[in-house]
Amino acid sequence: MSIFGFFTRTRTAPVxxxxxxxxxxxxxxxxxxxxxxxxxxxxxxxxxxxxxxxxREKVKVKLDRDGTISxxxxxxxxxxxxVLKN
Amino acid sequence: xxxxLVVTSGKGGVGKTTSSAALGAALAQAGKNVVVVDxxxxxxxxxxxxxxxxxVVFDLVNVVQGDAKLAQALIRDKRVETLSLxxxxxxxxxxxxxxxxxxxxxxxxxxxxxxxxxxxxxxxxRGATLAMRHADMAVVxxxxxxxxxxxxxxxxxxxxxxxxxxxxxxTVDKHLLLTRYDAGRAARGEMLKVxxxxxxxxxxxxGIIPDSEDVLKASNVGxxxxxxxxxxxxxxxxxxxxxxxxxxxxxxxxxxxxKSLMSRLFGRSVA
Numbered sequence: 001m002s003i004f005g006f007f008t009r010t011r012t013a014p015v016x017x018x019x020x021x022x023x024x025x026x027x028x029x030x031x032x033x034x035x036x037x038x039x040x041x042x043x044x045x046x047x048x049x050x051x052x053x054x055x056r057e058k059v060k061v062k063l064d065r066d067g068t069i070s071x072x073x074x075x076x077x078x079x080x081x082x083v084l085k086n
Numbered sequence: 087x088x089x090x091l092v093v094t095s096g097k098g099g100v101g102k103t104t105s106s107a108a109l110g111a112a113l114a115q116a117g118k119n120v121v122v123v124d125x126x127x128x129x130x131x132x133x134x135x136x137x138x139x140x141x142v143v144f145d146l147v148n149v150v151q152g153d154a155k156l157a158q159a160l161i162r163d164k165r166v167e168t169l170s171l172x173x174x175x176x177x178x179x180x181x182x183x184x185x186x187x188x189x190x191x192x193x194x195x196x197x198x199x200x201x202x203x204x205x206x207x208x209x210x211x212r213g214a215t216l217a218m219r220h221a222d223m224a225v226v227x228x229x230x231x232x233x234x235x236x237x238x239x240x241x242x243x244x245x246x247x248x249x250x251x252x253x254x255x256x257t258v259d260k261h262l263l264l265t266r267y268d269a270g271r272a273a274r275g276e277m278l279k280v281x282x283x284x285x286x287x288x289x290x291x292x293g294i295i296p297d298s299e300d301v302l303k304a305s306n307v308g309x310x311x312x313x314x315x316x317x318x319x320x321x322x323x324x325x326x327x328x329x330x331x332x333x334x335x336x337x338x339x340x341x342x343x344x345k346s347l348m349s350r351l352f353g354r355s356v357a
Contacts, residue, residue: 011274011275011276012275012276013272013275013276013277013278013279013282014275016231016232016278016282017278017282017286019232020232020235020236020278020286021286023236024235024236024239024286027236027239027240028239028243
């Protein structure tokens, strides 16, 4: 550990929070609970995956809920050479 | 009007039994007639935490199957007159409980008690679903840790779908009890904060129980922490949570350990 380690301690709790938020949105969608944004996310990914090999690790999903409006932002990194299935 | 309260979590080891005993004792001390029911058939522990392990004769399974009368199985607490325990069986498994039998016992308990506190087993199987089946209210016990929060979310889903209330189109009143919380670590970004867990689980906060040595000390001697050391930080937090269950408005504070100079110097209690 560097001598500055004490001052630059890694804050791990924000990572936990972010991982949980994504995971739980996903699991709620699977259990059929009312989270429309998460259901859309799953179905859109499934449709894209039919045609293009996508790496789920490289898919960034952002769910925002603000009062009455939900926004769903899906950022999919395409492989360099798009691999078309069949 | 009696209330059936299930203490549940999904994940094991987060403090369901400790919380059932502490909340049950605090409600009884507030003058309510309380029974704490151990649903963890096969792995009973509530009797041990409440210091009644040598007084168990009949248990929940005996009553459910009609081999004993309810009054024969109930154990009256020796410290608080209005507190009783209905122990689980140690030798049977969870299949020994039937939905009809549990319903009959709960209805019978409703006639005798103001509060029926059901200590759920871990998991999402039969034992856990039977424990929550007839609940009016639920205390979801959660540690500020990823696996516990995930499991709590799952349990909240079950409370909204598998309970008698849910099936009748009503809702079970759900409350979050955050246990083993370390305010210092949360402030340093090493532990999920209260607000993080509340935002993710989206149910109202019943209380914050600080991580404390007093919980183990109380279980060592078989006493609910609220009775063993009422002035300790976890005991005060549980007592406040019980008042909120009774409908009082009590601001949620972060109870802190009061450390003596000696314990500060030597890093452990000198008591």
